[in-house]
Amino acid sequence: MKKTISVILIVVAFLIIYFLQSNFFTWFNIAGIMPNLFVILIVFVGLFAGKKLGLILGLIFGTCLDFFIGRYIGISGILLGTIGLLAEYCDKNFSKDSKITIILMVIVSTALFEIGIYVFSLIRNSIDAEILPFIKILVIEIIYNILISIIIYPLIHKLGYALENTFKTKTIMTRYF
Amino acid sequence: MNRKKKTGIVGVIVTIIILIILVVLSNMDTQNMSSAENVIDYLVMPIQNGLTYLKNKISGNDSFFAEVDSLKAENEELKQRNSELEQSLREYEILKAENETLKEYVNLKDKYTDYTTVPASVINRDISNYSDTIVINVGTDDGIETNMTVISDKGLVGHVISVTNNTAKVQTIVDTSSSVSSTISTSRDTIIVSGTLEDNSLLRAIYIPTNATLVQGDNIETSGLGGIYPKGIHIGTISEIVNTQNITDRYAMIEPAVDFTKLETVLVITNK
Numbered sequence A: 001m002k003k004t005i006s007v008i009l010i011v012v013a014f015l016i017i018y019f020l021q022s023n024f025f026t027w028f029n030i031a032g033i034m035p036n037l038f039v040i041l042i043v044f045v046g047l048f049a050g051k052k053l054g055l056i057l058g059l060i061f062g063t064c065l066d067f068f069i070g071r072y073i074g075i076s077g078i079l080l081g082t083i084g085l086l087a088e089y090c091d092k093n094f095s096k097d098s099k100i101t102i103i104l105m106v107i108v109s110t111a112l113f114e115i116g117i118y119v120f121s122l123i124r125n126s127i128d129a130e131i132l133p134f135i136k137i138l139v140i141e142i143i144y145n146i147l148i149s150i151i152i153y154p155l156i157h158k159l160g161y162a163l164e165n166t167f168k169t170k171t172i173m174t175r176y177f
Numbered sequence B: 001m002n003r004k005k006k007t008g009i010v011g012v013i014v015t016i017i018i019l020i021i022l023v024v025l026s027n028m029d030t031q032n033m034s035s036a037e038n039v040i041d042y043l044v045m046p047i048q049n050g051l052t053y054l055k056n057k058i059s060g061n062d063s064f065f066a067e068v069d070s071l072k073a074e075n076e077e078l079k080q081r082n083s084e085l086e087q088s089l090r091e092y093e094i095l096k097a098e099n100e101t102l103k104e105y106v107n108l109k110d111k112y113t114d115y116t117t118v119p120a121s122v123i124n125r126d127i128s129n130y131s132d133t134i135v136i137n138v139g140t141d142d143g144i145e146t147n148m149t150v151i152s153d154k155g156l157v158g159h160v161i162s163v164t165n166n167t168a169k170v171q172t173i174v175d176t177s178s179s180v181s182s183t184i185s186t187s188r189d190t191i192i193v194s195g196t197l198e199d200n201s202l203l204r205a206i207y208i209p210t211n212a213t214l215v216q217g218d219n220i221e222t223s224g225l226g227g228i229y230p231k232g233i234h235i236g237t238i239s240e241i242v243n244t245q246n247i248t249d250r251y252a253m254i255e256p257a258v259d260f261t262k263l264e265t266v267l268v269i270t271n272k
Helices: A002-027 A037-049 A051-068 A075-093 A099-125 A131-167 B002-027 B035-058 B068-111
Strands: B117-125 B133-136 B149-151 B156-163 B168-172 B179-184 B190-195 B203-206 B219-222 B234-242 B251-256 B265-269
Touching (some): A002 A131, A002 B117, A037 A075, A075 A099, A099 A131, A131 B002, B133 B156
Antiparallel strands (some): B133 B168, B149 B156, B156 B168, B234 B251
């Protein structure tokens, strides 16, 4: 029951994020660049609820995004699923109590997601790569995601452990970062 | 523990402030601001107001408080009137917006009489920084199919890439994976216009013939080649010509006629 409620709350968070991305962040942006809160959400789920849920929700949310607005169905799902999967491995090697761990994970995940989407788009559409403009956008997006992660870190920390208690029965001894 | 919590809150507040400053600064129109003047005004105005108020009080110019009762009654009456006017204004704004939308549809229809079109509204926009697609509120039920051209009153918007019963996804011409075969209106040279990551409000003209003459301000329109876009639809004007060492690599930046950030109503051309 608790697990079902948690999943429903994550889905609600996804919808709120979708609303923010398509409305609020279209004007509250840094030099026209929006953050990517979906990556932060999946990192959060993978890290605290485990790779199984991270992978499944990553796949579902990504596919939903592709259906809503994306051009190719599946690519966002695969990448978000991968992020959910990776988050669990980071959880085993680093401490979630460290803000730096969360920030590093957000940096790596955002880069992985956006590079993946861009490379796929380059191959699929046979277009010329614009490396420098792409890096500029990616760097601003990562900075934006870092700032948001710092702002919501207390929330991530609190809700994360509640989620962990619901989904993870075994206590994992972490090696501190 | 308490100290750590306090530091954490301060950190969050500082980060929020940094984020807001970044957003404001990066979106500021640097040409239209005399920032020093604004800052000074902002600092001085409250003091100025306070001093004026004090001066008025001292010089006996405080008759404002003399007839408190009558002023209160008058204030109530004005408040009532104000809310009535606000209500009328809201109604007027709704009617005005409705009128403008209808006018836009009529203008669009008049402008493109050669084409059979279906009007549509933009209901969703891309949430990615790297692509530019929109979703419109018409689909297969309205006769929409993939690869149909989408236009607005100003010019070319893009083409339909996928369609459901009631909605259609449109790849705009500013999307990086979009390529439109186009013609320079004066010289009739054919070029390719595509979206660029450098600036999502501009287009890049590539594959410019080596003997082509480009002039800033020249109009660009669709050439009709490629099988998607009909001939002669306005795309935009040349805003900058960038010459490179190798003439075959030169390109031009084009300012699209359509403002994609404010795009609300479009027409889908259903006949080719």
